[in-house]
Amino acid sequence: MSKFIKAFSRHLWIQFKMDIRERGTLLTYYLLPLVFYFIVGSVFVSINPASKQTLAFSMTIFAVTMGAVLGMPAPVVKMSESEVLRAYKVCGIPGWATLLVHAVSAFLHLSIVSLVILLTAPVVFGAGIPTNYASYFAVLFILLFCNIAIGLLIGVSAKNQSAATLLSQAVFLPTVMLGGIMFPASMLPGALRTLGYLIPATYAMQSFSGYAFGLPIGVDAALSLMVLTLIGIAAAILVVLKSKAVKTE
Amino acid sequence: MSVSDENIIKISGLVKRYGDVTAVNGISLSVGKGEVFGLLGPNGAGKTTTLECLEGMRRSDGGTLELGGCDPQADESRLRRILGVQLQSSSLPEGLRPGEAMSLICAWHGLPARLDLLERFGLTGQNRKQYRELSEGQKRRLHLALALACDPSVVILDEPTAGLDVQGRAQLHDAIRELKNSGVTILLATHDMAEAESLCDRIAIMIRGRIAVTGSPAQITASGLAETRIIISTKNDCLLPGKDTKNARFLRQTDNYGIWLCSDTAAAVMELLGEVQADKDTVEDLRVERPSLEERFLELVEGGTRS
Numbered sequence: 001m002s003k004f005i006k007a008f009s010r011h012l013w014i015q016f017k018m019d020i021r022e023r024g025t026l027l028t029y030y031l032l033p034l035v036f037y038f039i040v041g042s043v044f045v046s047i048n049p050a051s052k053q054t055l056a057f058s059m060t061i062f063a064v065t066m067g068a069v070l071g072m073p074a075p076v077v078k079m080s081e082s083e084v085l086r087a088y089k090v091c092g093i094p095g096w097a098t099l100l101v102h103a104v105s106a107f108l109h110l111s112i113v114s115l116v117i118l119l120t121a122p123v124v125f126g127a128g129i130p131t132n133y134a135s136y137f138a139v140l141f142i143l144l145f146c147n148i149a150i151g152l153l154i155g156v157s158a159k160n161q162s163a164a165t166l167l168s169q170a171v172f173l174p175t176v177m178l179g180g181i182m183f184p185a186s187m188l189p190g191a192l193r194t195l196g197y198l199i200p201a202t203y204a205m206q207s208f209s210g211y212a213f214g215l216p217i218g219v220d221a222a223l224s225l226m227v228l229t230l231i232g233i234a235a236a237i238l239v240v241l242k243s244k245a246v247k248t249e
Numbered sequence: 250m251s252v253s254d255e256n257i258i259k260i261s262g263l264v265k266r267y268g269d270v271t272a273v274n275g276i277s278l279s280v281g282k283g284e285v286f287g288l289l290g291p292n293g294a295g296k297t298t299t300l301e302c303l304e305g306m307r308r309s310d311g312g313t314l315e316l317g318g319c320d321p322q323a324d325e326s327r328l329r330r331i332l333g334v335q336l337q338s339s340s341l342p343e344g345l346r347p348g349e350a351m352s353l354i355c356a357w358h359g360l361p362a363r364l365d366l367l368e369r370f371g372l373t374g375q376n377r378k379q380y381r382e383l384s385e386g387q388k389r390r391l392h393l394a395l396a397l398a399c400d401p402s403v404v405i406l407d408e409p410t411a412g413l414d415v416q417g418r419a420q421l422h423d424a425i426r427e428l429k430n431s432g433v434t435i436l437l438a439t440h441d442m443a444e445a446e447s448l449c450d451r452i453a454i455m456i457r458g459r460i461a462v463t464g465s466p467a468q469i470t471a472s473g474l475a476e477t478r479i480i481i482s483t484k485n486d487c488l489l490p491g492k493d494t495k496n497a498r499f500l501r502q503t504d505n506y507g508i509w510l511c512s513d514t515a516a517a518v519m520e521l522l523g524e525v526q527a528d529k530d531t532v533e534d535l536r537v538e539r540p541s542l543e544e545r546f547l548e549l550v551e552g553g554t555r556s
Binding site: 003006007010011014017018021022075079082083084086087089090091092093097 | 304306329330332334336338339340341342343344345349352353354356357358359379392395396398399
């Protein structure tokens with residue numbers, strides 16, 4: 001067990017450094033979400049001062065979704081396409097460990113971005129702060145788990161980079177448009193609001209609002225958190241099944 | 250290091266199918282401890298599939314495999330401790346540095362980073378470079394170094410020098426010889442006949458999923474139908490235009506050279522030299538060329554399966 005933990009930690013540290021060296025990963029994990037946050041944050045706050053209350057967590061959901069859904073799949077597909085996974089396997093590194101390291105590394109990067117948003121939003125934009133930090137971090141953990149599982153699922157399902165990009169966009173764009181990140185879901189037409197209930201971001205918004213920020217919500221916070229968790233678990237199970245199918249040729 | 254009688258790799262009746270196509274059709278072979286064994290064959294002969302079954306990367310459809318006393322398809326963790334593999338095509342993450350790659354692989358083997366291997370393969374100076382910045386030769390040497398991280402007793406090299414320049418090939422050949430001298434058993438798949446002749450103790454030629462012939466390079470070359478060539482040039486061209494003699498068949502004339510084919514080389518050479526002497530001419534150049542492994546390979550590939 002200690003050999004495994006040592007190997008995993010070493011692998012994770014190397015992966016974490018590689019992610020920072022990779023321009024594409026750096027862009028989708030850090031640069032684009034933070035630039036978007038600072039620009040959109042300024043705009044939102046000046047147009048609608050009420051958005052200050054939700055700014056910190058709506059931008060966190062945006063950043064996590066962008067990093068996990070747009071940033072993660074491409075490197076996973078590339079590893080498979082360029083036979084990195086095979087090279088690792090013959091050197092004794094199990095394929096599942098490589099995927100898990102990717103997931104944990106993404107978790108760390110996206111946690112850092114989330115912390116940057118949480119710490120700067122009140123200072124820069126006068127945004128609301130969590131009324132319950134424990135709940136905030138619990139919801140953040142589940143949000144990260146759910147989105148990273150979805151990102152990995154796209155990575156292991158897509159046959160090539162183009163397919164991965166298409167799938168990523170198919171998940172990301174509705175998240176931004178219908179999940180209540182850019183504007184309240186209550187402003188959407190009925191049909192689109194219903195569609196929004198298929199999107200994890202909707203439940204993340206409700207969970208943050210209800211549990212961590214003490215704001216009025218449209219869906220029960222506990223139910224929202226449960227749905228978010230279940231979506232993550234379902235995606236993780238599909239990742240395992242898909243990886244096994246790939247392993248057996 | 251001498252080759253032991255003990256077989257460290259045993260393949261018996263291996264079958265592998267892809268849909269309706271039988272890529273490997275019941276092959277059997279064994280490789281002795283400390284031996285360098287070459288697997289030759291044209292594209293699609295089944296070499297890589299055979300190796301991938303041994304590496305535990307593919308499930309066979311029939312037959313048995315044994316490598317260092319373990320079943321490669323059932324005991325993967327043990328296999329990875331005794332087998333080093335350099336795949337035909339593989340890669341590492343673009344941003345990974347050689348030292349990190351070694352540290353990573355060694356960590357999963359529960360070993361301290363084998364930086365000595367990077368030094369041995371001339372990669373120490375490249376430690377600040379990322380994988381994407383390494384030359385093809387440096388990448389190949391890195392993969393070989395990584396394959397040796399666990400001090401394996403068996404190494405599988407699938408076309409290790411494909412795409413390398415002359416210097417890169419020579420460096421890898423030296424590394425393979427060093428490995429052989431340290432007692433490592435090597436299974437080498439290659440298209441390069443000169444490489445097989447120079448490195449391998451024994452070779453097997455695979456054609457259409459079957460083994461056509463097995464033996465030492467010299468034995469395989471000698472078992473062919475090709476005849477020895479005698480090439481002679483004399484001062485006064487007394488042998489030209491050439492004709493058949495009792496022991497040699499005239500093939501053609503190229504510039505001032507006459508080329509004969511023969512089975513009994515000594516008799517044919519004596520006969521031709523006798524004619525030169527009788528005509529009071531002088532030999533300027535005389536070459537005797539035995540059929541090469543490449544000719545024997547082509548004979549087998551073009552002529553079908555023979556044993």
